[in-house]
Amino acid sequence: MNSVHPPVLVVGAGPAGLVAALTLRQNGIPVRIIDKEPNPRIGQRGPGIWPRSLELFNFLNVPEVNDMGKPVPTVRLYKPGTLETLKDSLMAPLMEPSPAIPFHSPKMMGQQLLDVILRRHLEKFSCSVEMGTELCSFEQSDEGVTAILTKNGVSETFDTKWIIGADGAKGVVRKQLGLTFLGETRDEDRILTGDIRLQAVGLDRVHWHRFGSLNRGLSLRPTDEVGEDGWQFMLFGRELDLTKFAENEELVFETIASLLPIEVTFNKLVWMSVFRPNIRMVNKFSEGRVFVAGDAAHVHSPTGAQGLNSGVQDAFNLAWKLALVAKGLADKSLLETYSAERLPVISEMLNVTTTILNKAIKSNDISTGRSPVLFMLGINCRFSNIVLDEFVPAVEGKPINAYGILDEAHLEAGDRAPDAPNMLLAGRGESDVKTLFGLYRPWYHTIVVFAPTLADATPILGALEAFDNSVVQSAVVLPSSASVTPVASSADLVLVDQEGHAYSAYLVEADQTKVFVIRPDGVVGAVVHGAEGVKKYFSNIFLDA
Structure with missing residues (x-):
């Protein structure tokens, strides 16, 4: 360098x-x-x-992004010219929490x-x-x-x-x-968006409010980042000359006031910009x-x-x-x-x-x-020439579905790696637990060896010692029936899947030996039977593998 x-x-x-x-x-x-x-x-x-x-x-x-992010508000659409609710709708579909998906809802x-x-x-x-x-x-x-x-x-x-x-x-x-940079520009679907500080009598700070129509409309989403009177606004509609709006703060205030059926006090326009779909x-x-x-x-x-x-x-x-x-x-x-x-x-x-x-x-x-x-949990690179799956046969001309919906009943190389909580560190106290997501980091690959016993994993681990420990880490995951007594192992971690979450998420049977190589970006790089498969995967990654 x-x-x-x-x-x-x-x-x-x-x-x-x-x-x-x-x-x-x-x-x-x-x-x-x-x-x-x-x-x-x-x-x-x-x-x-x-x-x-x-x-x-x-x-x-x-962690601050998840910890400080706000839930996505329900969108409330009002009857024209009133504060009477016409319809409530969700901006995001609901997803039930599961051990494999710790972040199950979007944040704002x-x-x-x-x-x-x-x-x-x-x-x-x-x-x-x-x-x-x-x-x-x-x-x-x-x-x-x-x-x-x-x-x-x-x-x-x-x-x-x-x-x-x-x-x-x-x-x-x-x-x-x-x-x-080919594509299209839709000038007719422009929106004016920005941050504004205003007080509107009777407008709660729970919903994402929507007034008017797509021909002449306004949305207001409450935000706390600029103060308790902060809102992200969008003005849209083909009846509005948004180019003029971007140059005239008073016109923005007047138009927002005309679309709100309540008394409004404007405190500050923080910023605004015209956006057109490109x-x-x-x-x-x-x-x-x-x-x-x-x-x-x-x-x-x-x-x-x-x-x-x-x-x-x-x-x-x-x-x-x-x-x-x-x-x-x-x-x-x-x-x-x-x-x-x-x-x-x-x-x-x-x-x-x-x-x-x-x-x-x-x-x-x-x-x-x-x-x-x-x-975005179903995004995958199964088609990539650097992923390897010894359990899923290659199919010539198989369609690429890179932006699919997550299917937790199917997992192959190129997919997002699932999480699993409450993994007990072998030989440690009951309070010393790990999650698989706690292992995955962007500066190393993680080799996760599922095996019935540590003895079954030992030959695989021995072959992995040739890899640089600064860029390759290893973890053995044993089934819940395995002993949790202290063990000597060349693996960086030996974990007991005491509640079965890992075996369930990675679709592994308790008596099966199966190896997953998790890339630094949290993608399953390889699903293989043993050490030879791991070596084959890394031959496409490292120079000396």
């Missing part, structure tokens, strides 16, 4: 860029992260955080607060965002990338090994790479040593709240792979799987969100078309 300059330059300090930088720093990779804005962005922007993203923040040791958190939380965690690794620093251009070669940056009118030449472009839909990185994506997520993630790679309608979540998941998929290559442990060809794994996911995501948008317009109901697919 470059001893003078950090080997990775992250351009853009929104959630995707911050997650990329944090994941790399947790892997021990020096990072420089810049943002052209002079100050951090304010406001809610994309506030919906879905369960799969909550799992990733858990792996990143960022404004991007302003999310960015603050992520920056604080990044600063623990002596890495701070350089605000007001803009990427002007870059040139790359086989050895690295030379970037031209400016700050306060002063130009800087910066040599690095890789660039991650998380600089948004209008950013420099995608444009200079020459990636296509439904576009790149043809590939990288070129050479330069990558794109988040809005720089794909944009879509806000229906479904998948954008921020998809960007975070882009970053997580890329960063663990880039870390291994930067350490010299993996060949650069591993980085090609970032684009290969994310392209089908994003393509299907655009279809999902566009379908929801079309149904909402047709039905005049923004909560219509919601399905468990939005939880």
